[in-house]
Amino acid sequence: MEITLEHVSKSIKHAQILTDISLQLCAPRIVGLRGVNGSGKTMLMRLLCGLVYPTQGQVRIDGQLLGKDRSFPASVGALIERPAFLDDYSGRRNLQVLTSIQGRAGLARIDQTIRQVGLDPDDPKPFRKYSLGMKQRLGIAGAIVEQPDLILVDEPTNALDTDGIQMVKELLHQERARGALIVLACHDQSILEDLSDEVFHIVDGRIQAHYLVQH
């Protein structure tokens, strides 16, 4: 998996969100996006997964132009902004609904993923009754359940306790070891640098700095 952004800019209703972003991301790696709220991290993630298209520039995934050669990356899992699931369904049923589209994960894999994020797959509680932390855990499970090549996680440690943050770290390292390219947005610099192999610092929609992290 290789993602290339060439001079990508994005504006929405005359507001410039991203300006002249060029970068190259290769698997397996954890790439961190650092920046304050409103700096453009989430918009960059939406661009990477094909939900929005650039106003200028190009996004290529494995050489294919996003929005022209293909609408979305071939294998992607994402948790962007907030975990979105069906309110009346349990965690397991929600993941069943998601995995029914591509059919890449069976029930055993769903249950295993739910356990990995620290939830109980047999819990019949509907999603609407989940705590914020539980919703976040299920969101992470949804992003990794089908073992995609590209994983996009926006503020994955939101609402998580210390154990939860540790779980996220372990899971993302496992996914990298499997060969995935992980793009992680986080405003907390210590968590981000602890997890990432390289970090892009975004300020006002521009890449201000790019550095490798020594672990």
Place this chain on the structure above:
Amino acid sequence: MYCKFLWFDVRQGLLRCWKKLLAACAVMLCLLLLHCLLIYTHNTTLPPSEAALSFTTGDLLASVLCGIPPYDPVAQQPFLFPAIWLLFFLLLLYQVLLYPMENLNGIGQTMLMLSKSRRVWWLSKCSWCALYVLVYFALFYALAALLTLAAGGEVTLALSSYYPSLWEVRNELQPPPWDTLPFFLLAPCIACALALAQATATLWMRPIFAFFASCLYWLASSYFLSPLLLGNYAMMQRIQTMVSDGLPCLSGLVSAALLCVCCLALGCWRSARMDILTFDY
């Protein structure tokens, strides 16, 4: 992929929305009961020598779908606001308004990404919309039939011979018997086409604005007699099978089909280019 998406939409936007349909049934029942009340009131004031009126399922359906006669502003006639007719259709349009965008704000966004096809997403939403319209009309027709049975009337789409005398007909009625079946088949087709047009509009504007545009369009349909305003075809009092200078059902069907095709194509074009963000209502 399309079938998986459609099944998801049927479950989430139709089967799990039974409360919305139940509310629609309650409104439909009230509208149908208005006609029963009219006949009942008429019968109670009859002299003993005259036979009491009964009604058919066709009469009941027509009492909601009859609309108003063509309006001529020059002739200084009063404009009869088609409240019942508008309520019936606008309720349907409101019920199909929010689901596609609500879905795209939630789990639908992830599903769209996983499906890898914006076109499939749009085709599924259009199919869901058409299905919802069909279910809405099926419930309406079934309710009318049940009510006719309960009142001891005749379950037939034919109109009672007295029925058009209840209308304020300003043009020449066709001689009976009136063939009502084409109209009762056309009305859901027109509603379906205009519901798709509304759904297509939500790809450009907020759903609530698309609904306002729909309201204006339907109101304009009642004000102006024009084949370009498809709402005219959904008014029994403006159809050729009922009135001599009415609109032919066939042209209504062709127009509805053309509009559906245009909406499908426009929606495919737009959905392939639009940014999928968190939507405002």
